[in-house]
Amino acid sequence: MPSTSLPAxxxxxxxxxxxxxxxxxxxxxxxxxxxxxxxxxxxxxxYEMWFFSSARIIxxxxxxxxxxxxxYQTCAYQCxxxxxxxxxxxxxxxxxxxxxxxxxxxxxxxxxxxxSKGHWENPEDAHGDKRNEEDLERWRGLARxxxxxxxxxxxxxxxxVEKFKGKGSxxxxxxxxxxx
Numbered sequence: 669m670p671s672t673s674l675p676a677x678x679x680x681x682x683x684x685x686x687x688x689x690x691x692x693x694x695x696x697x698x699x700x701x702x703x704x705x706x707x708x709x710x711x712x713x714x715y716e717m718w719f720f721s722s723a724r725i726i727x728x729x730x731x732x733x734x735x736x737x738x739x740y741q742t743c744a745y746q747c748x749x750x751x752x753x754x755x756x757x758x759x760x761x762x763x764x765x766x767x768x769x770x771x772x773x774x775x776x777x778x779x780x781x782x783x784s785k786g787h788w789e790n791p792e793d794a795h796g797d798k799r800n801e802e803d804l805e806r807w808r809g810l811a812r813x814x815x816x817x818x819x820x821x822x823x824x825x826x827x828x829v830e831k832f833k834g835k836g837s838x839x840x841x842x843x844x845x846x847x848x
Contacts, residue, residue, distance in 0.1 A: 675848060676757045677744045683722060684747035690772060691745065691754050693717045695836045698777045698826040715826065717768070717777070718838050719745075724845065725756060726838045736795035738838075741766075742847040761804065761848055762787035762794055763811030773829075781822045785814025786815055798847075799839075 670718045684690075701715040713732030720726045724738040743758040747768070765785030770777055787794050787810045794810060796803030 670752050675742075677742065679680060679746065681746060683745060684750055686723060686747060687745065687754075690747070690751060691756075691770065693833050694719045695830075695832050695834060695838070696770070696777065696828050696830035697830040698828045699788075700732070700824045701825040702732060702824060713824075713826075715777075716836070716838065719756065720841070721843055724841065724843065724847075725758065726835075726841060728838060730773040734794055738797040738799075738811070739848065740841050740845060742799060754778035760784075760787070761798075761807045761811060775828045777826045777828060779822075779824055779826070781824075783820040783822060784811055785818035785820075786810030786812065787815070 682692050695716070695718045697714065697716050700715070702711055702713045703709065704711050711731070713735075715731040716728045716730065717737070718726045718741070722745065723742055724740060725743045727738075729735050729737040735752050739757040739760070741760065743756050746754075746755045746757075748755055752771070754770045756770065760766065764787045765782040767780045768777055770793070790813070792812060793806055796806070798804050798807070
């Protein structure tokens with residue numbers, strides 16, 4: 669097996685040409701109908717996602733235990749059905765693995781988040797902005813807590829409340845911005 673710097677992304681499926689019209693530069697604001705992890709009381713978790721380029725996403729979290737997190741990541745996209753369903757996958761510096769399915773026709777986002785032990789048990793430490801070196805270093809430390817099996821698996825579906833093209837309130841990055 670060739671030597672690879674990790675984390676690394678590999679896909680043997682070409683990016684569908686509808687990427688440019690279906691998802692590139694699309695900005696979504698969506699709400700999860702969730703439950704407070706401590707009390708079980710119903711609450712909304714608002715997320716904001718900008719599909720910035722063919723290899724980067726930029727997002728902000730406005731509700732739930734991770735509210736106050738602003739980040740960008742290297743990602744891999746897969747077209748499940750052109751004009752209808754796309755999948756976007758990424759790894760966080762906290763050790764959390766994320767998979768998002770964007771259903772264009774239904775107006776939903778369905779996610780599986782495999783939170784690292786450090787990220788889930790210390791949500792306040794995951795707040796901040798990756799552009800701040802102190803925040804980034806703290807996030808990296810969260811990945812070192814626990815092991816690969818110590819994960820909180822969260823599967824949720826959200827309703828898209830706003831969809832538009834462009835950055836909105838999120839700050840762009842350089843296309844080759846380092847994500848780890």
